[in-house]
Amino acid sequence: AQRVTQPEKLLSVFKGAPVELKCNYSYSGSPELFWYVQYSRQRLQLLLRHISRESIKGFTADLNKGETSFHLKKPFAQEEDSAMYYCALYNQGGKLIFGQGTELSVKP
Amino acid sequence: NAGVTQTPKFQVLKTGQSMTLQCAQDMNHEYMSWYRQDPGMGLRLIHYSVGAGITDQGEVPNGYNVSRSTTEDFPLRLLSAAPSQTSVYFCASSRRKFSMGPGGFGNTIYFGEGSWLTVV
Numbered sequence: 001a002q003r004v005t006q007p008e009k010l011l012s013v014f015k016g017a018p019v020e021l022k023c024n025y026s027y028s029g030s031p032e033l034f035w036y037v038q039y040s041r042q043r044l045q046l047l048l049r050h051i052s053r054e055s056i057k058g059f060t061a062d063l064n065k066g067e068t069s070f071h072l073k074k075p076f077a078q079e080e081d082s083a084m085y086y087c088a089l090y091n092q093g094g095k096l097i098f099g100q101g102t103e104l105s106v107k108p
Numbered sequence: 109n110a111g112v113t114q115t116p117k118f119q120v121l122k123t124g125q126s127m128t129l130q131c132a133q134d135m136n137h138e139y140m141s142w143y144r145q146d147p148g149m150g151l152r153l154i155h156y157s158v159g160a161g162i163t164d165q166g167e168v169p170n171g172y173n174v175s176r177s178t179t180e181d182f183p184l185r186l187l188s189a190a191p192s193q194t195s196v197y198f199c200a201s202s203r204r205k206f207s208m209g210p211g212g213f214g215n216t217i218y219f220g221e222g223s224w225l226t227v228v
Contacts, residue, residue, distance in 0.1 A: 006150075009148065034216075034217075041222075042221070042222075043198070043219045043220060043221045043222060044151075044198065044219045045219075046216050046217070049216060086150060086151065090217070095141075095153060095156060095166065096141065096153070096200065096217055097153070098143070098150040098151040098152070099150055100148060100149060100150040101150045101151075
């Protein structure tokens with residue numbers, strides 16, 4: 001079964017601290033993985049996709065096929081990074097499957 | 109270029125009422141889909157479409173109907189609203205083979221702004 005798991009509902013860090021939001025997936029084929037961010041009551045925005053290795057706002061994520069993980073990282077968190085983050089897997093059938101989401105709270 | 113447009117943004121319904129959430133995109137995308145977002149559950153796929161005239165069920169299709177008579181529009185119908193359908197609904201669209209093409213943020217999935225639905 002195709003599944004995306006984000007084990008942390010809430011992650012709270014102080015400004016300037018490193019951040020890692022965990023994402024694990026299960027998929028039999030070659031995964032197409034994404035991270036989306038949602039600021040309060042706004043639409044989801046693409047943060048990065050593994051296939052292009054692009055990112056915005058200083059976030060990176062590396063696909064680890066051995067561990068079936070796609071963790072999101074940022075070396076120094078900023079207060080404006082506070083948001084809901086979703087890991088998602090796209091299958092070739094046209095479905096984008098989301099994890100449960102992790103709320104990141106960056107304290108001053 | 110408006111992207112993905114959803115209406116209405118907010119709606120309150122009484123149990124048993126019917127309504128349609130509208131979704132339109134102007135990017136000539138083949139794929140369109142509807143998700144609902146609930147606390148602690150992430151986004152769950154309701155229905156999706158891979159092209160005009162073709163629809164299929166997602167994870168949580170019960171209580172919802174869709175149709176895709178044109179490439180641009182993908183309305184979501186609630187035939188008899190229930191309190192369990194109180195949620196935030198997002199429409200999304202993408203090109204069919206976006207993952208096969210070159211990278212870049214233009215080659216990806218676009219979301220609407222969301223529709224907040226409350227069923228009382």
